[in-house]
Amino acid sequence: MTTRKRYWLMKSEPDDFSIDDLERVGVEPWTGVRNYQARNFMRDGMQPGDGVLFYHSSTAVPGIYGVAEVASAAYPDPTQFDRRSKYFDEKSKREEPRWFLVDVGFVRKLRRPVPLDEIRAHAGRLGEDFALIRRGTRLSVLPVTATQWKLLLALE
């Protein structure tokens, strides 16, 4: 069964994994999400083909730098079982995995990044409840409405 295409925003620290890295590799498993709400969006909400805004956090100019797409169904994050990984979770069992991810595929870089301060400047039209700019919210994976998607890309 398929439902209508959905839209998301996914954060990454560019020192760790950037839009240029994604362009280079094409498709990347989105490892390391260890927040239940973010996991639920990936596990329960995402479908192949969904649109993704690729956001750079913890950098000089935080903001949206590219467009990507969901490139797989959700599956268990293998790093949770890898003792050498910094994402290892000793409480997760293979028969009952705790953390899920999707593969993310490169679509394009923005002609011009859309910085966080510009996004904030449009808070009124984006909606005060938009999780990216809601005070105190630090979700690394969050839903974006079709309207917000269009608005944000119109700022490019």
Added chain:
DNA sequence: GCCAACGTTGGC
């Protein structure tokens, strides 16, 4: 590097 804000853990 600082620190506000939030989530998770674990003792009780």
Added chain:
DNA sequence: GCCAACGTTGGC
């Protein structure tokens, strides 16, 4: 179930 302590996120 409460809540203090701790860890993490992420802008600045």
